[in-house]
Amino acid sequence: MMQLLSFDDERFESALDAIVGRAETPPAGIEETVAAIIEAVRRDGDRALMEYTARFDGLQLRAADLEVSPAEVERAMAEVAEEDLACLRLAAERIRAFHSRQKTESWITNDEPDVLLGQLVRPLERVGIYVPGGKASYPSSVLMNAIPAKVAGVGEVIMVVPMPRGEVNPHVLAAARLAGVDRIFRIGGAQAVAALAYGTATVPRVDKITGPGNIYVATAKKQVFGQVDIDMIAGPSEILVVNDGSGNAAHIAADLLSQAEHDELAAAILVTTDADFARRVQIEVETQLGGLGRQAIARRSIDAFGAIFVARDLEQAVALSNRIAPEHLELAVAEPFALLPRIHHAGAIFLGHYCPEALGDYLAGPNHTLPTGGTARFFSPLGVDDFVKKSSLISCSPQGLERLGGAALRLAGLEGLEAHGRSVGIRLEP
Numbered sequence: 001m002m003q004l005l006s007f008d009d010e011r012f013e014s015a016l017d018a019i020v021g022r023a024e025t026p027p028a029g030i031e032e033t034v035a036a037i038i039e040a041v042r043r044d045g046d047r048a049l050m051e052y053t054a055r056f057d058g059l060q061l062r063a064a065d066l067e068v069s070p071a072e073v074e075r076a077m078a079e080v081a082e083e084d085l086a087c088l089r090l091a092a093e094r095i096r097a098f099h100s101r102q103k104t105e106s107w108i109t110n111d112e113p114d115v116l117l118g119q120l121v122r123p124l125e126r127v128g129i130y131v132p133g134g135k136a137s138y139p140s141s142v143l144m145n146a147i148p149a150k151v152a153g154v155g156e157v158i159m160v161v162p163m164p165r166g167e168v169n170p171h172v173l174a175a176a177r178l179a180g181v182d183r184i185f186r187i188g189g190a191q192a193v194a195a196l197a198y199g200t201a202t203v204p205r206v207d208k209i210t211g212p213g214n215i216y217v218a219t220a221k222k223q224v225f226g227q228v229d230i231d232m233i234a235g236p237s238e239i240l241v242v243n244d245g246s247g248n249a250a251h252i253a254a255d256l257l258s259q260a261e262h263d264e265l266a267a268a269i270l271v272t273t274d275a276d277f278a279r280r281v282q283i284e285v286e287t288q289l290g291g292l293g294r295q296a297i298a299r300r301s302i303d304a305f306g307a308i309f310v311a312r313d314l315e316q317a318v319a320l321s322n323r324i325a326p327e328h329l330e331l332a333v334a335e336p337f338a339l340l341p342r343i344h345h346a347g348a349i350f351l352g353h354y355c356p357e358a359l360g361d362y363l364a365g366p367n368h369t370l371p372t373g374g375t376a377r378f379f380s381p382l383g384v385d386d387f388v389k390k391s392s393l394i395s396c397s398p399q400g401l402e403r404l405g406g407a408a409l410r411l412a413g414l415e416g417l418e419a420h421g422r423s424v425g426i427r428l429e430p
Contacts, residue, residue, distance in 0.1 A: 002256075002268075002285050002306040004278055007316060012309070019267050019305050020324060023235045023373060026215060034190045034219040041194035046202050052191040057164045061186070066202050068173070068184040076173035084171060091363035092143055092178045098365030099148040102384040108393060114400030118393035123153035126204060127387060128196035128228075129181070130211035131172060133162035133188050138212075139175035140361060144368050144382065145211050146179035152387035157181050158206055160196065162188020188213075190220035197224035210369065210382060231382055235373035236265035239357055240326035242317045244333040245274025247353040252332060253284035258358050259328065260301035261294040267305040269324070271317040278308045318342045325376040328357045347376045401427055 005012050040048040046063040053059050053066075077085075108118035129145040132138055146157050159176055161168070163186040176184055185203055187195060193213075199205030209221055210231035221230045239259040241252055256268035272278050285302065292298050311317040318339065321329060325345035333339055336351035343349060347370030348360050361368045371379035396404070405424045412421035 002282050002302050002308055004282050004308040004310070006275075006310045007312065007320075015307055016324075019269065019307060020374065022265055022267065022305055026219060030215055030219050031223075034216055034223060037190040037216075038194040038197075038220060038223060041191050041200065042198045045195075045200035049187055049191055049195055049200060049203070052189065053162075053187055056189055056191075057162050059163060059166055059186070063202050066185050066187060068186055073173045073177050073184070076168070076170035077177055079170040080174045085174060087363075088139060088143070088171070088175055088178055091140065092147060092175075094363050094365040095143050095147045095367070096151060099151045099367070099384050102148070103151065104385070104388070112400070114397040114403060116393070116395040120391040120393055121388050122391070123155070123388050124149075124207045125154070126156040126158065126206045127154050127208045127210065128158045128160060128206035130188075130192065130196075130209060130213050130217060131159060131161040132213060133164065133168065133172070133186075137161070137169040137172050139169070139171040140368065141212060142172055142175035142181065143179050146176065146181050148367065148382060148384045149210075149387045150180045152384045154387050156183070156204075158196065158204060159184045160187050160192040160203075162186070162192070188217075190216045193217060193220035193224060197228045208387070210386065212369070231369060231386060232371060232375065232379055234369075236267070237262040237328075238267040238269070238324075238326050238372060239328040239330065240269045240271065240321055240324055241330040241332050242314070242321055242339070243270060243272040243274070243277065244314055245272060245277045246334045247332050249277060249280035249284045250288070251353065251356070252281050253288050255330060255332075255356050255358075256281075256285060256306065257288055257292065257298055257302075258356070260298040260306060261292060262297075262301070264297055264300040265305065266301045267307075268302065269306070269326070270308045271311050271320055272308065273311050273313055273317060275310050278310050282308055314339065315342075321346070325371075325374045327370045327372045327376065328360070330355070330357060345374075345376045347371045347379075347381055 003015060005015060037052065049066065050061050053061055104121055106119060106121045108116060110116060127149050131141050149157050159181045161172060193209060195203040196206045196209050206228060208229040212234050218233055222233050237259050239256060241255060243252060252270060256270060259266045260268045270281055289295060289298055322344045327347040329346035330350045331339050332353055348366060350357055350360060360366060367382045369382035405428050408424045409421045
C-alpha cells in the first residue's frame with residue numbers, strides 16, 4: 001500500500017529524500033548517446049534524421065516525406081468525432097483567452113525631460129514545439145505550447161511529433177490545426193531536437209524549443225541550450241495535496257492516481273492533518289488502482305514514490321509543500337484562500353475540493369507546462385513571456401548627457417575602463 005508516515009517517524013526524511021531525488025541522476029550513457037545523435041544531425045542533416053527515424057520509430061522515409069502535408073492534417077480533422085473537436089475547440093478558446101491576458105506591450109517613459117527610457121517587446125520569429133507521439137499521444141500538449149506562442153505573435157510555429165511505424169493520433173494533428181501550428185514534421189527523439197536547433201535542408205532552424213519528452217529529449221534540450229532557447233528541463237510529474245481532513249477521500253485518491261499513471265517516476269503525495277482521513281485515502285488508492293487501464297505504471301509509481309504524511313497542523317503541512325515546491329499543488333482544505341498567502345513555491349495551485357488537477361491539464365486555461373523537481377522555486381509555468389524577447393531603449397539629449405555624464409565618467413574610472421570614460425567625456429568637451 002501507499003506508505004503512510006507521520007512527520008515524527010524516523011523514516012520520514014529518508015522517504016522524502018527518495019521522492020525528491022528520484023530523477024536527479026540520468027541513466028549511464030544518456031549524455032554521450034544524445035551528444036552523438038546531435039552531432040550526426042548537425043553533420044548529415046536530413047540523412048541522419050531519416051536513419052534515426054528508421055532505427056527508432058520503424059519508419060522508412062524520404063526527405064520529402066519528413067513533413068506532414070496539409071492534406072494529411074485535413075484527413076485527420078475529418079477522422080475526429082465532432083464531440084471531440086468541440087472539446088478541443090473549447091480548450092483552445094479557454095487557453096487562448098487566459099494567455100491573452102499575459103501579453104505585455106512596448107513602453108517608453110518621459111519621466112525625465114532630457115532622457116528617454118523604454119522597453120521594446122518583440123515576438124520570437126520561429127519556435128519549435130515537441131509533442132510526444134504514437135497512439136498514446138497528447139493533443140493538450142499541442143494546445144498548451146502552440147497557443148501562447150501564437151498569442152505572443154510568433155511568426156512561425158514548427159511542430160515535431162514522432163510517428164512510430166507511421167502511427168499518429170488524429171487528435172494531435174487536429175489540435176495543431178486549431179492552435180495555428182504552421183508546419184509539422186514526423187520526427188522525434190533527440191534527433192528532432194537537434195534538427196530544430198541547427199536546421200537541416202528540410203527542417204527549419206528555430207529560436208526556441210518547448211514541449212515535453214522522454215529522457216533523451218530532455219537531455220537533448222539541455223545540450224542545445226545556448227544554440228537555441230528552451231522552456232525548461234522537465235522531470236517526471238508530481239502532485240502534492242494539502243488536506244485538513246475535510247472533503248472526500250475517494251476524490252483525493254483519484255487525484256493522486258491521476259499523476260501516478262503518467263509514468264513510473266511520477267510522485268503522488270498527500271499531506272494531511274487527519275490520521276483517520278489518511279488511512280481512508282490509503283485504502284481508497286488501493287481500491288481505485290485495481291480499475292485503472294494503466295495499472296502497472298501507476299502501481300510502480302505509488303509503490304516507489306507515493307506517500308501520505310500526517311502533519312501536526314496546516315502550518316507544518318504548508319512548510320513541507322514549500323520545501324518540495326511541487327509542480328501541482330492542491331489545497332484540498334475547508335478554506336483554501338485563507339491558506340494561499342502562505343504558499344511560496346508551486347507550479348500551479350488548485351484551490352478547493354472541486355478543482356482537480358486534471359482540469360488544469362486540459363482546459364481551465366492556465367498552461368499545464370509546469371516546473372518540476374523543485375524548480376518551482378525559480379521557474380514559472382510556460383506562458384506568453386516565453387515567446388517574446390525584450391530590448392532596452394535609451395535616448396539622451398545633450399542636456400541629459402551633461403547631467404548624467406560626470407557620474408558615468410567617475411564609474412568608468414572606478415572600474416579602470418578608460419575607453420568607456422572617454423566615449424562619454426569626448427561628448428562633454430566644448
